[in-house]
Amino acid sequence: KQEVTQIPAALSVPEGENLVLNCSFTDSAIYNLQWFRQDPGKGLTSLLLIQSSQREQTSGRLNASLDKSSGRSTLYIAASQPGDSATYLCAVSLNQAGTALIFGKGTTLSVSS
């Protein structure tokens, strides 16, 4: 059974710091991996999607890497801002297109000004 773990559960940093969020999964037979942002009481915003054949994806100040064989992904946030404060969720899809996602519990990030 696929399990997704995110470390740390919570993180507080001052504005401007670069930071790394970690995600690990137990079964390397994934189709893709997505990082999401969730604001309190809100839905999910897709940040980055990495296909299983890819090693990384970048969008603005965000960079996500994927090491499928070791079951790990990292989300790197450069020059953090208070507006980045949210919960970041990592999710994997099983080994075919269009399947449901298995989520980690998330990392709650707080960036202070």
Add this chain to the structure above:
Amino acid sequence: GAVVSQHPSWVICKSGTSVKIECRSLDFQATTMFWYRQFPKQSLMLMATSNEGSKATYEQGVEKDKFLINHASLTLSTLTVTSAHPEDSSFYICSANEMNTEAFFGQGTRLTVV
């Protein structure tokens, strides 16, 4: 990216009543939609897979007679929580995959049963 719209965003209902939540894909067709539930400080957990024109597939431990799913068109899936009780209070959220790749989520529905 694609847009998935979910309504209502929050609802308060009395114990024993039913609540319907709608999930629409606005700019693409979705033969499959997914319904998740999230309890406080917990991960999103898949409840069921909604299939257009056929019966939904429920995850283990999810009562199909309590959580009724209807996927009557390629752009609309509904989840009805029947005879709701306080333990059903949760955050319900739907998703659909565009082109069978990236998953897009609705805004979620905060259900409170009193």
